[in-house]
Amino acid sequence: MTRAESKARTRADLVDAARRVFLERGYHAATVADVAAEAGFSTGAVYSAFRGKADLFLAVLDAHLAERIRGMEAVVASATSAAEHAEHLARQFAAVSGNDRGWSPLVIEFWAHAARDPELRKQFAERHDGLKQ
Numbered sequence: 001m002t003r004a005e006s007k008a009r010t011r012a013d014l015v016d017a018a019r020r021v022f023l024e025r026g027y028h029a030a031t032v033a034d035v036a037a038e039a040g041f042s043t044g045a046v047y048s049a050f051r052g053k054a055d056l057f058l059a060v061l062d063a064h065l066a067e068r069i070r071g072m073e074a075v076v077a078s079a080t081s082a083a084e085h086a087e088h089l090a091r092q093f094a095a096v097s098g099n100d101r102g103w104s105p106l107v108i109e110f111w112a113h114a115a116r117d118p119e120l121r122k123q124f125a126e127r128h129d130g131l132k133q
Contacts, residue, residue: 007049010049013039013041014035014049016039017035017036018056018060021038023102023106027057027106028109028113031053032046032056054113057110058127061107061124065130
């Protein structure tokens with residue numbers, strides 16, 4: 001494994017661990033040390049890959065949104081009519097919503113936090129705006 005591949009793998013492992021920690025504890029209660037421990041790395045490894053907890057959360061959000069978009073694209077590609085498309089998207093939304101109950105409160109918690117920080121608010125808004133396209 002090259003250094004770049006190792007760095008990418010560490011980053012992906014940290015994002016996966018952060019998702020679990022954030023969903024379990026919430027944004028404010030979770031710490032960088034919690035994420036590092038969950039992933040089996042030092043806190044230095046977290047700060048080597050991310051600027052801080054907010055940057056780590058945004059990476060988790062990016063991964064979550066990419067996963068949702070891939071799911072929607074698969075539904076669109078498999079539908080043969082507008083009615084079938086709508087039906088499949090509704091089923092997918094129901095399935096995802098049922099499996100991701102902790103996600104909405106987590107995003108709302110982070111949104112409230114980001115609202116008080118102009119740069120973070122901008123980064124969060126960019127991701128939200130990207131979903132509308």
